[in-house]
Amino acid sequence: MQALVIVAHGSHLNPESSAPTYAHADTIRESGAFDEVREAFWKEEPSFRDALRTVESEAVFVVPLFISEGYFTEEVIPRELRLDDWEPELWDSDGTSASQATLYAEDVDKTIHYCGPVGTHDAMSDVIVKRAETVTGDPDVGEGFGLAVVGHGTERNENSAKAIEYHADRIRATGRFDEVKALYMDEEPEVDDVTDYFESEDVVVVPLFVADGYHTQEDIPEDMGLTDDYREGWDTPAEVDGHRIWYAGAVGTEEFMADVILERAAEAGADVRDALEKVREATGGVPASGD
Amino acid sequence: MAATEAGLAPDQFEDLVDAVTEGPVEFDGLTVGYEDDGYVFEVPDLHREHLSVEELERVAAANAEWVTNWHFWTVVVGGEGTARRDFLRWLEAADEHTVQARYDAMEADGIHHEWGELLVTVELGEVGYRRYELRHVDDSEADPADLTVHDEPRDLRDLSKYDDRGRYRPLKTAPSLVDGWMLRDLTSGELKEALGFVYPATVENWHREHEGTLDVSHWRETAERQTGIYDVVDELPREAVEWVTEAACVDSQCLKRREWQYDEDDHLDTPGGDGTFPCREPCSLVVAAARKWTKLEEEAERTYEFELTPSEKEQLEAIVDAVADGRTDEIREADVYEGANRYRARYLRAKRFDEDGRLCGVPTEE
């Protein structure tokens, strides 16, 4: 038996924060890839502390639904899951290359495959592109378009910017969009000045966030000038300084994220081949990069 | 109900014969074995031996309850030693009642148990399969026609997300689950899934408590483990931890029974509550609130001087009380006898607050 536990942040205040986690978990549940699929949260229940005991399988794949490596993935999650032998070196990562570490959780007597966060997986670049397709309604979107990948910014975690750069670089290298930029909320280059950074008239803005919430639904739209008051909403696309801004909202809500979660587990040794096909069909996904 | 009416499906009998080839079956009063000269079948008040397989099938069909009961627990439920199995056995009090008594009870009216605000009913399905029904305890007497029927465990995840005023419920074990719905014909697996959505990990921790292996993390240990913005909570004075539990962990606010103390041998005075399932460590909501209280407790006390009539002082007390107990909604619009009535509160504000919202015009920092 094998179980998947998706660990995410959750919120005490915002009921939408956990919605993508549940949605992706449901997709994977329906694929039958795992005998058990469970969600666990830092701010909701089941807590990280109690999560592993809610599954019976002896092999558990833990996939963090987080954007970057850092405080949560390296410190909080392993500590709260009681992965006593964990140390960040086990991931042997440069900040965006963590894949998995195999550990033992004593309180539940299980083997835990602790995977890198979904946000740094190569397939995440495809999700960002998919998001651009979804928001423009154009499966071939790219030519004549600029793409802005938006991150929170350094704050407490330098790897957060690395994840944004990483995907911006990868997508730029495909040559699909005329321009690709990494922008931030809290540091230069800032998303507030999005139009300064693009020559293309059309710009798709994709925030690399797990869930829609305060930042993606209030801060960023107002800062970019899409609207004066987020409560009144905004147009897609919205005219800003002679550009058309296609604002995509949090990338984590894209259905194709379920594929990335499965990819993470597969790389850690989970037997999910058949399910990957099913999930790709369900999410309209494309085979992840590197396949 | 006569045993034969309960029926026995051919595959159930085959499973039994298969099991017997591995060794004797002994379960809940049923014994089936194979000896050199044939099968042995035994239930209370009946012992048959030297049976051919055809004879065994007839005897098994005539005593179908014992066989379907064995089949349900061994083949369908399985999971020896798991929380899931222990919980399902507990639901029908399987270790205390005979197969006959349980089948009769499940057939008649079902066997009922409360789990937090949930009422779980075990009913007998075909050929000994159990079917489970879930509804709110407040709907225990309700006519099913008056309830919204759901059949997906996942629907409960959405139903339990908001209270009856549409507000988000961040604490799943808050006693504010909405009523008016039912889930029926759940399999044991679906029941477990549904409970996991409404009250995550409660079955598992209850099971550990049963087994004597519940791992409790007390306040000190939990507070000291915190890092980042929660690093400060271990500075909260012990006395304040009492107030935290009084604020959050009492039955009126949370259905879990608090098992954690200040420290292993330093117990808190606040009673842990009467909930069915245990709370093994301070939850994230309590830790997050404690962070705020830790900061607030760092402030030094000051002396302020206010001019209030005795009734106005009592009115402030009534307001705090009403808010703390979540009663403001119940206070009638025109009930000016209630200190926490909205007109009374507005009158007090008009009279005693200055334009900056300061009580009696007294600046906060003085």
Ligand code: SF4
């Ligand atoms: S810490 Fe208190 S409020 Fe939180 S789950 Fe336990 S008993 Fe309930």
